[in-house]
Amino acid sequence: EEVVVFAAASLKNALDEIAADFGAETGNEVTVSYAGSSQLAKQIIEGAPADLFISANVQWMDEVAKAGLLAGDARGDLLGNTLVLIAHGKDAAAVEIGADTDLTALLDGGKLAMAMVDSVPAGQYGKAALESLGLWEGVQAEVAQSDNVRAALALVSTGEAPYGIVYATDAAADDNVSVVGEFPADSYPSIIYPAALLTVAADAADRAFYDALSGEAAKASFEKQGFTVLTQTQ
Amino acid sequence: MTDWLTPEEWQAVVLSLRVSSVAVLASLPFGVLVAYALARWRFPGHGLLNGLVHLPLVLPPVVTGYLLLLSFGRRGTIGAFLDQFGIVFAFRWTGAALACGIMAFPLLVRAIRLSIEAVDPKLEQAAATLGASRLWVFATVTLPLILPGIFAGMVLAFAKAMGEFGATITFVSNIPGQTQTLPSAIYAFLQVPGGESSAARLVLVAVAVAMAALFLSEWLARSVARRISGA
Amino acid sequence: MTDWLTPEEWQAVVLSLRVSSVAVLASLPFGVLVAYALARWRFPGHGLLNGLVHLPLVLPPVVTGYLLLLSFGRRGTIGAFLDQFGIVFAFRWTGAALACGIMAFPLLVRAIRLSIEAVDPKLEQAAATLGASRLWVFATVTLPLILPGIFAGMVLAFAKAMGEFGATITFVSNIPGQTQTLPSAIYAFLQVPGGESSAARLVLVAVAVAMAALFLSEWLARSVARRISGA
Amino acid sequence: MLKLAIRHEFPGFALDAGFEAPPGVTALFGKSGSGKTTIVNAVAGLMRPDQGRIEVDGLILSDSASGRFLPPHRRGVGYVFQEGRLFPHLTVRQNLLYGRWFARMKDGARFSRIVDLLGIGDLLARRPGALSGGEKQRVALGRAILSNPRLLLMDEPLAALDEARKAEILPYLERLRDETGLPILYVSHSAAEVARLATTIVLIEAGRVLAAGPAATILSDPATAPVLGLREAGAILSARIEAQEEDGLTRLATGAGPVWLSRITAAEGSHLRLRILAQDVMLALQRPSGISALNVLPVTVRDVTPGEGGVLVRLEAGDEVILARITARSTAGLGLAPGMRVYAVLKAVSVAPGSIGTGGP
Amino acid sequence: MLKLAIRHEFPGFALDAGFEAPPGVTALFGKSGSGKTTIVNAVAGLMRPDQGRIEVDGLILSDSASGRFLPPHRRGVGYVFQEGRLFPHLTVRQNLLYGRWFARMKDGARFSRIVDLLGIGDLLARRPGALSGGEKQRVALGRAILSNPRLLLMDEPLAALDEARKAEILPYLERLRDETGLPILYVSHSAAEVARLATTIVLIEAGRVLAAGPAATILSDPATAPVLGLREAGAILSARIEAQEEDGLTRLATGAGPVWLSRITAAEGSHLRLRILAQDVMLALQRPSGISALNVLPVTVRDVTPGEGGVLVRLEAGDEVILARITARSTAGLGLAPGMRVYAVLKAVSVAPGSIGTGGP
Numbered sequence A: 001e002e003v004v005v006f007a008a009a010s011l012k013n014a015l016d017e018i019a020a021d022f023g024a025e026t027g028n029e030v031t032v033s034y035a036g037s038s039q040l041a042k043q044i045i046e047g048a049p050a051d052l053f054i055s056a057n058v059q060w061m062d063e064v065a066k067a068g069l070l071a072g073d074a075r076g077d078l079l080g081n082t083l084v085l086i087a088h089g090k091d092a093a094a095v096e097i098g099a100d101t102d103l104t105a106l107l108d109g110g111k112l113a114m115a116m117v118d119s120v121p122a123g124q125y126g127k128a129a130l131e132s133l134g135l136w137e138g139v140q141a142e143v144a145q146s147d148n149v150r151a152a153l154a155l156v157s158t159g160e161a162p163y164g165i166v167y168a169t170d171a172a173a174d175d176n177v178s179v180v181g182e183f184p185a186d187s188y189p190s191i192i193y194p195a196a197l198l199t200v201a202a203d204a205a206d207r208a209f210y211d212a213l214s215g216e217a218a219k220a221s222f223e224k225q226g227f228t229v230l231t232q233t234q
Numbered sequence B, C: 001m002t003d004w005l006t007p008e009e010w011q012a013v014v015l016s017l018r019v020s021s022v023a024v025l026a027s028l029p030f031g032v033l034v035a036y037a038l039a040r041w042r043f044p045g046h047g048l049l050n051g052l053v054h055l056p057l058v059l060p061p062v063v064t065g066y067l068l069l070l071s072f073g074r075r076g077t078i079g080a081f082l083d084q085f086g087i088v089f090a091f092r093w094t095g096a097a098l099a100c101g102i103m104a105f106p107l108l109v110r111a112i113r114l115s116i117e118a119v120d121p122k123l124e125q126a127a128a129t130l131g132a133s134r135l136w137v138f139a140t141v142t143l144p145l146i147l148p149g150i151f152a153g154m155v156l157a158f159a160k161a162m163g164e165f166g167a168t169i170t171f172v173s174n175i176p177g178q179t180q181t182l183p184s185a186i187y188a189f190l191q192v193p194g195g196e197s198s199a200a201r202l203v204l205v206a207v208a209v210a211m212a213a214l215f216l217s218e219w220l221a222r223s224v225a226r227r228i229s230g231a
Numbered sequence D, E: 001m002l003k004l005a006i007r008h009e010f011p012g013f014a015l016d017a018g019f020e021a022p023p024g025v026t027a028l029f030g031k032s033g034s035g036k037t038t039i040v041n042a043v044a045g046l047m048r049p050d051q052g053r054i055e056v057d058g059l060i061l062s063d064s065a066s067g068r069f070l071p072p073h074r075r076g077v078g079y080v081f082q083e084g085r086l087f088p089h090l091t092v093r094q095n096l097l098y099g100r101w102f103a104r105m106k107d108g109a110r111f112s113r114i115v116d117l118l119g120i121g122d123l124l125a126r127r128p129g130a131l132s133g134g135e136k137q138r139v140a141l142g143r144a145i146l147s148n149p150r151l152l153l154m155d156e157p158l159a160a161l162d163e164a165r166k167a168e169i170l171p172y173l174e175r176l177r178d179e180t181g182l183p184i185l186y187v188s189h190s191a192a193e194v195a196r197l198a199t200t201i202v203l204i205e206a207g208r209v210l211a212a213g214p215a216a217t218i219l220s221d222p223a224t225a226p227v228l229g230l231r232e233a234g235a236i237l238s239a240r241i242e243a244q245e246e247d248g249l250t251r252l253a254t255g256a257g258p259v260w261l262s263r264i265t266a267a268e269g270s271h272l273r274l275r276i277l278a279q280d281v282m283l284a285l286q287r288p289s290g291i292s293a294l295n296v297l298p299v300t301v302r303d304v305t306p307g308e309g310g311v312l313v314r315l316e317a318g319d320e321v322i323l324a325r326i327t328a329r330s331t332a333g334l335g336l337a338p339g340m341r342v343y344a345v346l347k348a349v350s351v352a353p354g355s356i357g358t359g360g361p
């Protein structure tokens, strides 16, 4: 049996591992197509042969749901993530993030690297956090927006931008950046990766994989990549 | 080599080769036809056709991909129509080839068109006086003379197809073994921590393949040119 | 028109125009030089140069953008060097122009090269016997004869630059008013549900601009061709 | 039979020409820029005249009244262009055989004959790019002939060739004309070539037909002589080879009496056209003796036309007409007047091989 | 003074030619494919010979021994190509003036003179694309001349032109030769053109120099006559115009005695070169009377050379040499032998304008 999963690209490392384990265990083959959540959602709406969809944000899962393509019962919030402030260099000084953090002074004429603040999830969350802390107005003009969070990370990693806001999962693996602060959990809407079975999913293998995603082995894989594993799917 | 790449990557390489070759070869006849029409005919829709051909160049690839998805997807008007005849592009490698072919089409057409415009119509006239019909003139005079331009267009299109990513991933997604081309695989690697070295390996493969195609086309074009110069 | 687009979108349009025009105009002399070298000279690095020129076509744009970042970024080798002379690309529209110029370079070079290859060396020889040095021959004979090819290359490059997105955003990211080009704005709209219609508006603007450039170039090329054909 | 009547306007040049070309070679003769190539292009279908009609053997090639316009590839013309137009990507052999693919009838034997005649046997495997000017022209000639056309158009086909090669090709063209009955439209600046080959001559000036008619008439007409060039004025005699004599001479029977010329390589009994240039004919009151000239023909003065560069004297010799060009002083000195009986003196070597054509007029 | 000695190998063709060309016109004469254009290209620097040396007035253009090779644009040659090579994107005027940009000296007055001479005044604003064959060639000719070269290379410059136009251009080329002292390398298939213009003649056959020397010598040498074409064999006489007589004749003083020809438009006292074709000369044992020929010169037979196509008789006339071509039968009939005194008879109209050149050798 083949299970086709459409998943946000940021999940690649963890999902590849989970899929391989699942395949070895059950003999079913899991094929994962990684792309941007928006692309995947649109493809599903246009009839893509995907059995499962794991989105990087809730909005695009909602769009799929609106199109009536979710298998009614199986949708859940699979993973969570946190936002961090990163700086170039291995041992950058820690920054206390709060309403009176002077980001402008910190940047010292440099740019703050983020994903696109109005359209890409990591950017949207970051902007919300800065807004709720009252920092957005001051730093707005200094923000360099990338098309995805990895590109923002690259800007900091290469030293092009001194600071950036990315997911904790991305920051962890890069040797050229250090996490200098975490945004307060209440300063931005919780970051959620919803997963759902789609209507075309027919066979048992699909559901089995969906279930396996919330299993113990999967949990370990996700956590290894820095994700928070949320309350179990139904 | 097989050690150096995982089976899945290896698959992506093979698929990319297949997609790019098919894209170039399948679009070639249309490319030649459109280039000829644009170079030699004056007709009402000339400007429109010309604009249409250049469109994939102007549009961000994602937009092209999205438009393809809307029209050639299973629910798309053209897609649904073709589905009746069993022709499916959506989420198949053929769709990737379609996307690459369309993205590369302006390059193919322009190179061929430039070559056609450089052919002296007096030679074609001479062939006509010797009894060759328009089609024969094209086949025996125009076509051999524009071969260097055709090779140039093909290699441009092939290179473009080997590198095309935005339209492909948007149209047919990134399904390993089915629609995962080299650039999509590279993209996926770049989206996660630690994927850079894998991405770099694949980039090297892509570059090597494209360079091989480039040298082949240069060599072919040069040997044709040498023949024509008469030495 | 100003009503139809928000001031920020309007800014993106203007910036895209500027970036694309500068990219094309600034890369033109290099394009002509490289095309001439590839078409007419035989030198040891010929194949290498040729490969290099085609590279941006093969590489996924993100990779090109990343390589640009590594070399032309402030900390990049070339970037740090140029910084001494006050030349900065990072996060400037100039960087966007650089990215677009490089992405469009293969198209520019190939079109010009094809035209150069179509120029009869016998005419250049004739000019030489009349006393024109190599440079003069180029300026007075070769250049006027390849004008249609130059226009073709410029319009291809311009269209490509208007649509270029991946390399640009990776290299200089997206700072409204400074580096936010049309394609990044379009991309942003496509990332949010329901953004399609806004994206469509911008796509129409991009297409309109590119088509205007296309018609201009066709018209120029045709008027040159008409002069040459001697009517 | 080619019938043509066309008008066409280029900016700064108007063509308005009409003539009929009976079987044989029709020569278009006129200054540079007079419109010869334009006419030939119209016949080939490479140019669509603003107005007019072109017809070959009853087949309408182009007719502005009915809007009919046969495309070039269906006209079956073989065109030797003024500027070669060889296919650069094909070898000489492939160039030569190009028309054969489309020819109405294939004729294999001719290939090697024509290749030999044109002296291009060594070039067959080469591509035209680096051929010499004359080599190109010879290949173009072969290509047109080998396409088995129903009408041959030749735009200065021999201009780049040396006399020796011309002397080889001209007889072949004559045979083509006589044996196949192929109509040939022939553009040339060389009055000698025209005089030798042409059945019909059409004189073109500034896009108009100045005179058209049988070659013998046009060439011996004192009125058209200045256009052709005074040095080319002359009469055409029909002749038959009577004997090849031992000391390198050929005796011919003509309407004007026996004529001896330097050896002509043709069988006894064959018919020839001799062009006797007016300037080669000397007049004498008495039969001269002790001179090197072998031919002394008794003639009667028909008329005397003074003009620039001398006086043209038309002479009746038997049932033929001979033209002589002499000075006004000699005319006066000899007291020439119509009806006078004098002797025409002609050197045996005067009649050049180029002026001897096969076949009757 | 041009000195040339080069070797070059093409696949299937080897060139090995050397000659010296003194000031004046040096004609390269030879069959199609004999290597004429190749030689001219080597002089222009468009082809680098495998071996050899080319020198003009002491300036080394190319020398394989020292590796010196002056690039074409620094050679100052004006080259009239066999195939036009006009710049398609420039108007006729711009084509004509192209060389002027780079010329060593500008000479404004000449422009309109040359345009008039070539009859291309109406074409100045046009582009070359749609010019007729002859029009193109005339523009190419003008372009080369107007570039003020130190050496003029002309590869069949008049091949596409009608006789009338040729007759206008040839005197101009003569003036160019005589007044400016410009050395000219001239390729032509027309022996008449060569004979008229050439100071020096170089006969080329299959890439080798068959004979080279002063035109008068080569043309009147019975040995080289067959190469040039028997009909073109003849002697060159130096002449001076003594009087323009009333009845349209010009009286000339030559070393062979007075000669009357049809009016030559040149001032009294000017020096000319007359080419008397061997075939136009008739021999008589007694001075003939009552004939139209005006020139009867007493001559002495120097030698008698039988050959194909007749007998060449070299005659001493005063201090000049005249060549006559007659049949073997006449030679026998008249009993010609060296030392015999006979009369050479020449029609006044025989000497064509094309055979009269200005300036003495």
Ligand SMILES: Nc1ncnc2c1ncn2[C@@H]1O[C@H](COP(=O)(O)OP(=O)(O)OP(=O)(O)O)[C@@H](O)[C@H]1O
Pocket: C231, D010, D011, D012, D013, D030, D031, D032, D033, D034, D035, D036, D037, D038, D039, D082, E130, E131, E132, E133, E134, E135, E160
């Ligand atoms: N397309 C055109 N536009 C304008 N003028 C033209 C065009 N084609 C030909 N002509 C002019 O028409 C005239 C006749 O041209 P054509 O080629 O028929 O002359 P031709 O008699 O063949 O001369 P030549 O002996 O020099 O080849 C020339 O003056 C030429 O410049």
Ligand SMILES: Nc1ncnc2c1ncn2[C@@H]1O[C@H](COP(=O)(O)OP(=O)(O)OP(=O)(O)O)[C@@H](O)[C@H]1O
Pocket: B231, D130, D131, D132, D133, D134, D135, D160, E010, E011, E013, E030, E031, E032, E033, E034, E035, E036, E037, E038, E039, E082
């Ligand atoms: N690049 C080349 N490669 C091979 N053969 C060549 C090349 N260039 C010239 N030839 C040959 O060399 C010979 C001499 O050529 P060239 O052009 O000098 O002849 P030409 O005397 O000018 O003849 P024409 O009177 O026909 O113009 C020809 O047989 C030609 O085919």
Ligand SMILES: [Mg+2]
Pocket: D036, D037, D038, D082, D155, E132, E133, E134
């Ligand atoms: Mg012509």
Ligand SMILES: [Mg+2]
Pocket: D132, D133, D134, E036, E037, E038, E082, E155
């Ligand atoms: Mg030649």
